Amino acid sequence: MQAAHTASDAHIRLRLARAGFVLDVDLRLPGRGITVLFGPSGSGKTTLLRCVAGLERAIGVPDAHVTMAGAVWQDAASGVFVPTWQRALGYVFQEASLFAHLDVRQNLVFGLRGGRGGHDDAAAHAGLDEAVALLGIGSLLQRRVDTLSGGERQRVAIARALARQPRVLLLDEPLAALDRSRKQDILPWLEALRDRLQIPMLYVTHAMDEVARLADTLVLLEAGQVRACGPVAEVMVQHLAAGGDEAGALLEATVRGRDATWKLAEVVFDGGSVWLRDSPVLEPGRRVRVRVLARDVSLALAAPAGTSIQNQLACTVESIRPDSHPSQVLVRLRCGTATLLARVTARSAAKLELITDRAVWALVKSVALVE
């Protein structure tokens, strides 16, 4: 995570007027992992992605510039605009957009030079085989695309984009057209891509659960402007905190062990450990992400005894900010290197005399595994 911002070989600087908003961004992004472009609809995230792909073009902007994976795709100063078909990218659209006049296999080889008898046949097909394996679609190859389920189609579309071994993968709300259970079918495959592929991904979504589960880097877009950009845990507590029940912290943790008697599992992070409901996926040693919502965190000045709350973490107060309702405040807590948020009433904060750097105990009522 720390290395993420040093390997900054992606640079996007664009200005583009569209009906309703002006997209105006200057982003430097890490050259690996998943960067999520997050924002409400109409914030310009899809337009931004299309500009990166060259599907839309900001004309007449003197300093427009796009560098991805080390290659300059657009540079107004030197008059460079590489057409989409010459950019080494994979693009996944919101709807799978498979070609219905071709079967699954023909769709997959569609973008392969080698698939048409070129000399680099073997190399091209290595990419294809890898993509098929990564997305588990080996059994679908002979099928007609209109016999596939929505989830299968999207997996084929992702594999098709990967088959030509792009240097960057762009995904435009790839799960938005799917229902909840289909979405759950695909998310593990996307996680596998993130963990196994070396190429960076730009991922557009407006769904918080996808951010929590997939993002390494988070870019918040609002009305065409970048509101925040940084490692996901940081951006989430700093910028997605105010207002809403969703406010909370995201922790990277490792499963330490399971308690078979009480059906609980313990995960450790840099700052302590917490117990959560056991689940078959919580194998000891596995890295997981957990969410701690601000509304589930209470504060005490001393470690309380005789409470039902098992998860007690020693923290220091970092800041106290007003919340969306005047009766409440949002307290930012430092817990090791992690950050937690607690939503308490302003009256409690006053009675406990909470001030910056004060040591407190965070009582965590509920921890959710991000899955």
Next chain:
Amino acid sequence: MPFPDPATQSAVLLTVRLAACTTLLLLLIATPLAWVLARSRARWSAVLGAVVALPLVLPPTVLGFYALMAMGPQGWLGQLTQSLGLGTLAFTFTGLLLGSVVYSLPFAVQPIQHAFEAMGPRPMEVAATLGLPPFEAFWRVALPIARPGFAVAAVLSFAHTVGEFGLVLMIGGNIPGQTRVISTLIYGHVEAMEYPQAHALALGMVGFAFVVLLALSVIKRRAPRMVA
């Protein structure tokens, strides 16, 4: 010999030849026109669309009249063909072919244009993100997806050419073996009070029209070949 007399046979074969050549030429001309009309949002493309559609509303005699003027010895086309040593085109098969192409142009352009419009920009975008240069993308994506539109365009162009009469009479005359097609032959029979012959040909045309309409509705019933 399925035909009762040489005059009928010659007229039928000529009609088929004219319709086939017209259809072939029209598919070549209409494809780029339809692509431009479906894709361009420029103001001039509206003008172009209106020009292409003109033959839909003009009486064939108007088209025939202007075609005759242009092809005549004093017309611009006539001057051109004469300077190339080809003589004039009026009352020839080539002249008839040119006239037919103009006359049936909207019947070829519009189905293809609608197919391109229904396809939307997405398939070409997908092809670009998969590394296909524009012309190859057009060939491997747009054409296959728009195939039903091409089938409709071909059937309509062919049928419409078979059914033309006014234009043929204006620029073709009614020369046996050269410009006498089925429709003008029927007219000749009626003029000469040869009703049984007229009847046989007319009935054949009704049967042909029915087959054409049946073919069209079969094409349209087929599942649309769109992107999933």
